[in-house]
Amino acid sequence: MDPIYKALFVCTSHTDYPTKPYKTGLWLSEATHFYDELDDRKLPYDIASPSGGPVPIDERSVDRRDTVNEKWYNDPTFRHKLEHSTRLDEIDPASYQILYLTGGHGAMWDFPDNQTLQTIVRYIYENGGLVAAVGHGVSGLLNVRLSDGSLLLDNRQVAGFSTMEEKLVRLDEEVPFLLEDALKQKKALYGKGFIPFLPYIEVDERLVTGQNPLSARKVGRKVMEEMYEK
Template sequence: MDITTMKKILLVLTSQDTLGETGEPTGYNVAEASHPWKVFRDAGYFVDFASIEGGQPPRDEVQEADPVQVEFTQDETAKASLYNTPKVSVVDPAQYDAVYLVGGHGTMWDFTGNAALQKLVAAVYDAGGVVGAVCHGPSGLVDVELSNGVRLLSGRKVAAFTNAEEEAVGKQDTVPYLLQDRLEEQGATVKAAENWEENVQVDERLVTGQNPQSAAGVAKEMTKLLTEVVREQKAEEEQAAQALREEHDAEKAEDEQE
């Protein structure tokens, strides 16, 4: 990452508009997009959107009683960005300091196994960036392999939509697999809270949340990590500059002695 282009975050959305073969409509979860969007924007970050297939991604129902969701759906900049999102396959990961995977049941069909999304997530993490995901969004972390050959989820402490929550919404037999089980198969330890209770897990530069109630918390932890990354980069640059100054001083002293 380059400090001069810091503060740019990509939100990735599902393009799946039905729950498998049921015909029941679905899409990205508006709460899980809107609350992080507001956290990132209020913190001064630039927010971009992308989706699996590009174009205007489908969304779940907007909860009109939630002012953040209403603000998000009425914001002209967000509306323009969502009208024609780029495909994840054409996104340049070098442009982003963080990627956040928005949940919604649709992700269970098109996030998992998507090579372009896996490549994007791995590239951002390998470059020292932050990766976040909430609810069903961690389905996009499945099979992500880092440059060192290790799966991103291997040995990680994570949160995601639990088996109990899937049963509570009656979708355990509709989704292609149970997310909690798959994450554990990938070598992750899923830290589960009670149904609909906020639960955010941070493991190095990977931040995950259990449900819609955890979305804002995931974004807040991501911004904390991004702030730390900036501090570390500034410290490294200052150390390099100091070393260069000392080298120049030493060369100057040698020239004067000659």
């Protein structure tokens, strides 16, 4: 019998850009495409966010042609978890073996300095769990320190939304910082794909990170491989 692992998805609660008229939030496919890989094994999962309650969805990410988005966004259980996310400070990290930080630009505001999130990451990682993140969700790993005081990302191979991608979506002036630069400042070994917006992941032991929304499925697949095929 395969072990049953439980996954925790963490999504942003942040919606506003400094000057843009439209809203940000979770980039929907970063949750749905990842979960689509976990669903093959019917893994139990919870969805949490800094503020709890309804997870805001970046409206530009709700693509009608994306059948995976459509499938899970219309799935009653998945939708209910998205609309009734647990507050991060009500989460018991001991319940989870897989942690996944989803992206969407909102994460750049409410992930990096969230102490509760840092505690959850540290606990799951130090207790043999797997930590995964994609796109702007990787910002939640920037300030995580392990129990010995070292930075989780120090000298670790990691991917995340690139500066080129930020410029191409014309949001490089809106975000509080550029993720690629911040990762390099933390001494992470940042890697990215040769062509923007194509799937690209980095794997460093129990740390799996993806560059952009299209990387979410690949991250999910790699997480399943690491958990079940090693």
